Amino acid sequence: MGRRTAWWGAACRFGALRAAVVTALVCGTAVALPGRPAVAEDAPSPYAFAPDARSVAAATGAADAARLEAGRTYKSSLPVTGDTYYRLDLDATSNAYVSATAIPPADAEVSSSNGLRISVRDADGGSCSFKTETFAGGSLSSHAITAVGMREISADRPRCAKAGTYSVVVERVGTTAPGDVTWDLELSTFLEPPLKRTGATTAPEPWNSDAPRPVTDKPERRSGGAGFASAVPVGQGAWRSDLTPGQTLYYKVPVGWGQHVHATAELAGGAGDSRIAVGALELSLHSPVRASLDEDSLNYRGKPITATLEPLPPVRYENRYGATDRVKGMRFAGSYYLVVHLAAHVAERFGDGPYTVTLRVRLSGSDRTGPGYAGQFVPQGVFAPVVGAPGGLLPGGGDGGGGGGGPEDDTAMTVLAVSGIGGGTVVLVVLGVWTVVGRRRARAQIWASAQKPAA
Numbered sequence: 287m288g289r290r291t292a293w294w295g296a297a298c299r300f301g302a303l304r305a306a307v308v309t310a311l312v313c314g315t316a317v318a319l320p321g322r323p324a325v326a327e328d329a330p331s332p333y334a335f336a337p338d339a340r341s342v343a344a345a346t347g348a349a350d351a352a353r354l355e356a357g358r359t360y361k362s363s364l365p366v367t368g369d370t371y372y373r374l375d376l377d378a379t380s381n382a383y384v385s386a387t388a389i390p391p392a393d394a395e396v397s398s399s400n401g402l403r404i405s406v407r408d409a410d411g412g413s414c415s416f417k418t419e420t421f422a423g424g425s426l427s428s429h430a431i432t433a434v435g436m437r438e439i440s441a442d443r444p445r446c447a448k449a450g451t452y453s454v455v456v457e458r459v460g461t462t463a464p465g466d467v468t469w470d471l472e473l474s475t476f477l478e479p480p481l482k483r484t485g486a487t488t489a490p491e492p493w494n495s496d497a498p499r500p501v502t503d504k505p506e507r508r509s510g511g512a513g514f515a516s517a518v519p520v521g522q523g524a525w526r527s528d529l530t531p532g533q534t535l536y537y538k539v540p541v542g543w544g545q546h547v548h549a550t551a552e553l554a555g556g557a558g559d560s561r562i563a564v565g566a567l568e569l570s571l572h573s574p575v576r577a578s579l580d581e582d583s584l585n586y587r588g589k590p591i592t593a594t595l596e597p598l599p600p601v602r603y604e605n606r607y608g609a610t611d612r613v614k615g616m617r618f619a620g621s622y623y624l625v626v627h628l629a630a631h632v633a634e635r636f637g638d639g640p641y642t643v644t645l646r647v648r649l650s651g652s653d654r655t656g657p658g659y660a661g662q663f664v665p666q667g668v669f670a671p672v673v674g675a676p677g678g679l680l681p682g683g684g685d686g687g688g689g690g691g692g693p694e695d696d697t698a699m700t701v702l703a704v705s706g707i708g709g710g711t712v713v714l715v716v717l718g719v720w721t722v723v724g725r726r727r728a729r730a731q732i733w734a735s736a737q738k739p740a741a
Contacts, residue, residue, distance in 0.1 A: 334511065335359075339361040341361050352373065354475050358475055361472055363471055368457065371454070385473070385514075386404045391428065395428070399422065402457065403419075408452055424627075425568045434578075480659070481603075510535025514576055519540070526645075528643070531629060538622065543600075545600055545650065546648075547598065549571065550569070550592050553593075553643055562585055563632045566585060566586030567593050567627075569595060573622060575618070577615045619656055621668045
């Protein structure tokens with residue numbers, strides 16, 4: 287049995303059921319800042335929040351900021367103007383990452399300058415990192431957009447290597463319009479343990495950047511999730527789904543140390559004429575901490591088009607010392623996310639659809655042994671298990687599953703239904719309890735299968 291088959295079999299046994307049951311849209315009440323409007327309680331959300339996301343208030347200053355626990359996911363709000371503050375309590379050894387996913391209303395008008403900025407600051411307000419993501423270069427159709435801030439232990443920023451309280455600051459960027467409203471916001475936190483021994487701190491070795499051979503497998507039906515937490519697992523192969531204009535699908539691909547991931551998304555043709563939908567199809571790749579690594583956006587004239595990601599380096603710890611964000615982001619083994627969006631204005635020019643999209647995924651490269659970490663990632667569900675690491679969790683976090691939940695959320699799970707497997711529809715009703723020990727063993731077996739060489 288080859289690596290692809292072994293990996294997928296293990297992933298189906300231990301991961302696919304949980305991912306499938308949360309693919310429905312999850313809506314909730316946005317938390318508004320004092321004096322600022324919140325998104326209407328009954329307004330449908332174009333994004334599925336993690337089902338265990340906790341509502342947290344967005345503060346206007348560091349003094350009132352709510353604490354974000356490691357490995358948790360939160361739902362908050364992002365006002366039209368002004369900074370919003372949250373708090374992190376960190377040790378002096380772990381790298382910390384915070385993803386902020388902003389979700390405009392489905393009918394919001396966005397421009398290329400619109401987006402969000404996230405920064406992590408020390409107790410004195412000094413910058414540890416900042417990142418801005420906008421709709422520039424992609425579809426000007428309203429959809430979720432993600433930026434990631436981090437506190438990285440580095441000799442270049444000694445003030446950010448201290449234990450203590452740090453601020454996470456999120457704000458909207460770009461021009462505003464009179465009708466703009468508060469956006470929903472999903473926050474997820476991640477901790478990376480230190481290495482047992484400090485290794486090289488130089489740029490990674492050269493790698494083959496030639497485009498890989500295209501995957502020619504016959505597509506299988508596989509509908510994606512509606513958010514990061516409900517991303518549907520896929521391996522190497524071709525996966526077909528239907529999208530309606532304005533819809534976004536999320537998939538996750540387990541990528542091991544030393545492996546490359548490459549993907550394309552094909553939009554089927556229709557009745558082509560002189561009409562054009564600008565930025566109709568968008569394909570993007572995100573790291574296990576949800577940082578955007580690459581994207582491609584194409585116009586649509588009713589004829590088949592294919593969005594293609596640029597070749598990326600194999601997953602290596604040393605990539606963090608690379609020259610670009612694309613290289614630096616390939617620093618973890620774990621779940622990488624493929625996100626496909628079909629612009630809402632496709633409906634105005636070519637009809638309501640649905641439209642057929644085929645995702646083709648290739649995994650290549652030789653498996654490697656990961657670095658020797660001195661602890662476990664938090665949450666463990668989105669990273670490769672660290673075999674033989676000391677027991678216990680890093681300070682301030684739980685070992686939540688893929689949705690970012692903590693220990694009490696991970697002790698048991700009831701599976702209600704799974705549908706859309708392969709060409710037909712299968713509905714399974716499974717009642718059971720998965721203990722924390724069993725889930726950890728499952729994750730280890732999944733990654734162990736991935737490390738076995740192909741037969």
